[in-house]
Amino acid sequence: GEDVEQSLFLSVREGDSSVINCTYTDSSSTYLYWYKQEPGAGLQLLTYIFSNMDMKQDQRLTVLLNKKDKHLSLRIADTQTGDSAIYFCAENPPQGGKLIFGQGTELSVKP
Amino acid sequence: EPEVTQTPSHQVTQMGQEVILRCVPISNHLYFYWYRQILGQKVEFLVSFYNNEISEKSEIFDDQFSVERPDGSNFTLKIRSTKLEDSAMYFCASISPGTYEQYFGPGTRLTVT
Numbered sequence: 679g680e681d682v683e684q685s686l687f688l689s690v691r692e693g694d695s696s697v698i699n700c701t702y703t704d705s706s707s708t709y710l711y712w713y714k715q716e717p718g719a720g721l722q723l724l725t726y727i728f729s730n731m732d733m734k735q736d737q738r739l740t741v742l743l744n745k746k747d748k749h750l751s752l753r754i755a756d757t758q759t760g761d762s763a764i765y766f767c768a769e770n771p772p773q774g775g776k777l778i779f780g781q782g783t784e785l786s787v788k789p
Numbered sequence: 790e791p792e793v794t795q796t797p798s799h800q801v802t803q804m805g806q807e808v809i810l811r812c813v814p815i816s817n818h819l820y821f822y823w824y825r826q827i828l829g830q831k832v833e834f835l836v837s838f839y840n841n842e843i844s845e846k847s848e849i850f851d852d853q854f855s856v857e858r859p860d861g862s863n864f865t866l867k868i869r870s871t872k873l874e875d876s877a878m879y880f881c882a883s884i885s886p887g888t889y890e891q892y893f894g895p896g897t898r899l900t901v902t
Contacts, residue, residue, distance in 0.1 A: 682831075709889045720793075720880060720895035721832070766832065774845045775820050775884055777891060779832040 684780035700767030707769040793894035812881030820884040
């Protein structure tokens with residue numbers, strides 16, 4: 679069945695790069711997403727990538743997709759304390775628009 | 790910038806009571822969704838809605854749940870007889886037409902006592 683896995687925690691120093699990893703099981707997923715959730719807030723769409731792409735860059739964010747290994751990563755360059763949040767990976771199976779989420783990675787940025 | 794809004798932000802109810810969670814999707818969006826997140830667990834899909842009918846639902850979405858779009862703006866989730874295990878954060882989402890960008894509301898925290 680469909681499943682998405684992420685590591686639970688990541689701690690980095692301000693100014694470093696952060697890399698958050700995700701694996702998924704449905705090789706036919708059409709789109710893969712990254713969402714950010716700050717404390718007490720909803721899910722903010724950060725970026726998404728179509729499954730026939732390897733990479734997408736958007737300012738400080740770089741998404742890498744390895745379709746063969748079903749591995750997705752989000753790199754945040756020059757990480758700031760304001761980037762501290764929970765980051766969710768999600769896949770979009772081909773039938774319908776529902777999203778299947780990972781459990782979220784809590785990013786802690788230390789000054 | 791248009792946003793998905795949800796009310797109330799927090800709802801406390803007694804077991805067995807009916808609750809209605811309300812959402813106002815972004816105005817030109819056509820596909821609508823409800824998800825829930827039990828504390829400490831993954832965000833789970835409940836139901837999708839398009840053209841005034843359910844297009845897909847999960848196993849969680851049993852007969853106790855229903856959705857409605859009573860007018861051109863609101864999208865509601867009703868739980869007929871709440872159980873303790875319905876306590877969760879409920880998120881509404883909608884998709885921008887012609888894209889796969891799914892935007893989420895801030896959520897309603899439902900506490901069943």
